[in-house]
Amino acid sequence: CWKLVKWALCFLVALASARSVPYFPPLSHDMVNYINKLNTTWQAGHNFHSVDMSYVNSCLGCCEFSGLYGHVPEAFSPDISGTWPYSLENSQQPSDSGHESLRQHSVLFKADVNAAIGHLG
Structure with a gap:
């Protein structure tokens, strides 16, 4: 019986201390x-x-999803050489932080994304 009274008292204290936001x-x-x-x-x-x-x-x-990008598969093939030919080429080259290198990475990334979107569509 005392356990129930303790729980009721705790509940009432919590309820009284809760602040409502208008x-x-x-x-x-x-x-x-x-x-x-x-x-x-x-x-x-x-x-x-x-x-x-x-x-x-x-x-x-933020905008609502319009379904513009189509279906994205749950798993991709582990062999991406045919889909994204620039990825493997680029991954074997040493990377530096020079401006020209960053520009080349950006171009290759855009090619990879465009190939991926074309592959999914």
């Missing part, structure tokens, strides 16, 4: 005021005046 519409004055009243190291402000939330979401750098 919901505010995004970009609202109430949200900005609530954030600023928390006295953090930065101040919230209004950066988007009279704009739709779809515009703000488009600025977040």
